[in-house]
Amino acid sequence: MNHRFREQSDNQHTLRPSRTPPGLSTKIMALIGKVALVTGAGQGLGKGFSDILLKNGAKVALLDINENIGENTRADFGKGYGEDRVCFFTCDVASVEQLEDAFQKTIERFGRINIMSNNAGILNETNWEKMVAVNLNAVIRGTYLALQHMKKDTGGEGGVIVNTASLAGLGFLLTVPVYTATKHGVVGFTRAVAGASEESGYGVRINALCPGLVKTALLDSTSERHGQFAHLSHLSKEVVKKCGILEVPVVAEGFLQLVMDEGKNGAVMKITHEDAFQKTIERFGRIHIMSNNAGIMDETNWEKMVAINLNAVIQGTYLALQHMKKDTGGEGGVIVNIASMAGLAPFLIFPVYAAAKHAVVGFSRSVADASMMSGYGVRINTLCPTAVSTPLLGAVADEKKNGPFSHLFNLIGDTAKLRKIEVPAVAEGFLQLVTDEDKNGAVMVVKEEGCSYVDFPKEFMLDLKAHIP
Numbered sequence: 001m002n003h004r005f006r007e008q009s010d011n012q013h014t015l016r017p018s019r020t021p022p023g024l025s026t027k028i029m030a031l032i033g034k035v036a037l038v039t040g041a042g043q044g045l046g047k048g049f050s051d052i053l054l055k056n057g058a059k060v061a062l063l064d065i066n067e068n069i070g071e072n073t074r075a076d077f078g079k080g081y082g083e084d085r086v087c088f089f090t091c092d093v094a095s096v097e098q099l100e101d102a103f104q105k106t107i108e109r110f111g112r113i114n115i116m117s118n119n120a121g122i123l124n125e126t127n128w129e130k131m132v133a134v135n136l137n138a139v140i141r142g143t144y145l146a147l148q149h150m151k152k153d154t155g156g157e158g159g160v161i162v163n164t165a166s167l168a169g170l171g172f173l174l175t176v177p178v179y180t181a182t183k184h185g186v187v188g189f190t191r192a193v194a195g196a197s198e199e200s201g202y203g204v205r206i207n208a209l210c211p212g213l214v215k216t217a218l219l220d221s222t223s224e225r226h227g228q229f230a231h232l233s234h235l236s237k238e239v240v241k242k243c244g245i246l247e248v249p250v251v252a253e254g255f256l257q258l259v260m261d262e263g264k265n266g267a268v269m270k271i272t273h274e275d276a277f278q279k280t281i282e283r284f285g286r287i288h289i290m291s292n293n294a295g296i297m298d299e300t301n302w303e304k305m306v307a308i309n310l311n312a313v314i315q316g317t318y319l320a321l322q323h324m325k326k327d328t329g330g331e332g333g334v335i336v337n338i339a340s341m342a343g344l345a346p347f348l349i350f351p352v353y354a355a356a357k358h359a360v361v362g363f364s365r366s367v368a369d370a371s372m373m374s375g376y377g378v379r380i381n382t383l384c385p386t387a388v389s390t391p392l393l394g395a396v397a398d399e400k401k402n403g404p405f406s407h408l409f410n411l412i413g414d415t416a417k418l419r420k421i422e423v424p425a426v427a428e429g430f431l432q433l434v435t436d437e438d439k440n441g442a443v444m445v446v447k448e449e450g451c452s453y454v455d456f457p458k459e460f461m462l463d464l465k466a467h468i469p
């Protein structure tokens with residue numbers, strides 16, 4: 001299934017026009033050396049958020065009320081990312097003293113705080129006062145404490161706060177009215193305090209994340225957790241059926257966007273299943289062939305180019321695998337990822353385009369082997385055409401899209417004179433990769449002379465077995 005990261009806009013209730021354009025802005029917060037504090041980090045979403053922050057170079061203080069799971073997670077991350085980059089503090093976020101103490105200890109350990117994730121949350125409609133204390137009051141307190149440490153007017157370095165709300169913070173769930181209230185509270189508080197921080201020149205962005213149902217322990221519901229409306233729990237099951245269940249890493253990607261995108265303040269990101277795959281299945285019953293073809297050429301807006309030309313190809317491949325792989329009831333199939341000759345050779349003036357396309361080649365060849373070894377019955381091939389006569393090539397002649405090497409623009413000369421092949425020739429090659437059942441991990445070049453397969457030199461093969469003593 002596909003997923004949708006969408007910024008929620010609510011014109012009627014927006015106090016002023018949103019200052020953040022939809023999609024990624026060009027200013028990205030670098031995470032290397034940044035210090036993050038994540039609550040409820042022992043498992044579930046908090047663990048996923050911590051993981052993605054560590055993966056991107058941040059140091060993370062994990063906070064959780066459960067010492068056992070917190071310590072285990074710290075040990076895992078310590079092994080994977082280095083003991084000096086992660087620590088754990090036992091902390092009940094509903095306790096003012098414990099939360100303040102955890103901030104202090106984080107500063108003592110890492111010297112500062114740049115990123116705060118107010119994520120800890122529970123589902124308990126019976127002890128609803130406790131739920132309000134954890135899901136709402138502690139988010140407010142965590143935000144205020146983080147602001148105190150980060151705000152620039154009192155010597156802080158600025159930073160970003162991401163509050164975990166829920167889709168139930170935008171809509172409602174009949175079985176969990178108080179949970180719904182706490183999450184609406186988080187959304188409202190976040191939007192208001194984000195505006196206040198901006199007006200006050202604090203240099204701290206504050207955003208809210210609203211995922212639908214996510215596969216975590218929070219969903220192991222008991223009737224006690226559903227309180228007096230437990231008899232309506234069949235209605236929750238209907239919601240689950242309608243919404244589907246998200247995986248933690250998908251939500252973590254959305255979280256990372258809210259952290260890194262310097263253009264986002266007061267943003268409310270909704271994460272639900274995108275229904276492109278679902279709609280295709282509803283219409284045709286199944287999917288056998290996936291072509292990850294969408295791409296752009298823009299060295300100036302290179303982050304966006306990487307997101308489309310590489311990240312989306314990875315995402316599309318994984319989603320297609322989920323639907324097609326035989327071990328979970330799929331019928332098998334084939335995925336063809338569209339790279340370029342620039343995925344095999346250096347490309348003057350377009351180095352990031354070349355990097356993304358090289359990565360598509362490497363990713364597709366690796367995942368093709370992995371799919372075969374896993375018995376998925378899904379082949380994955382790559383197509384590398386030379387210059388094709390389509391509007392994409394307009395970028396070559398567009399100085400604005402040439403990025404830092406636009407001074408070499410004149411070397412290209414007249415693009416009309418560029419040697420190009422036509423779309424049907426590329427389509428022929430594409431069809432071969434789809435239909436030839438012997439081709440998996442194949443990389444096909446399409447040039448004026450026709451189609452040929454790349455024969456990678458044997459010395460560049462990674463023989464894993466040879467590396468195991």
Ligand SMILES: NC(=O)c1ccc[n+]([C@@H]2O[C@H](COP(=O)([O-])OP(=O)(O)OC[C@H]3O[C@@H](n4cnc5c(N)ncnc54)[C@H](O)[C@@H]3O)[C@@H](O)[C@H]2O)c1
Pocket residue numbers: 039040041042043044045046063064065066069091092093094119120121122134164165166167210211212213214215216217218219
């Ligand atoms: N799972 C979902 O479907 C879903 C959907 C939308 C939003 N959320 C929200 O995501 C957040 C994380 O939930 P999850 O799904 O990862 O749940 P989870 O139960 O897997 O993890 C929650 C973590 O928070 C910790 N925690 C609980 N109370 C705490 C407290 N008082 N102080 C410190 N830590 C505490 C727990 O020990 C646990 O490690 C919550 O705010 C939840 O409301 C969850």
Ligand SMILES: CCCCC[C@H](O)CC\C=C/C=C/C=C/[C@@H](O)[C@@H](O)CCCC(=O)O
Pocket residue numbers: 123165166167168170171172173175176211212213214219221236239243
């Ligand atoms: C009983 C399980 C409780 C889990 C709570 C989690 O936080 C997950 C909440 C997930 C789904 C909530 C769904 C709400 C659905 C409707 O109200 C929906 O129509 C909301 C749409 C909101 C919008 O699109 O703006």
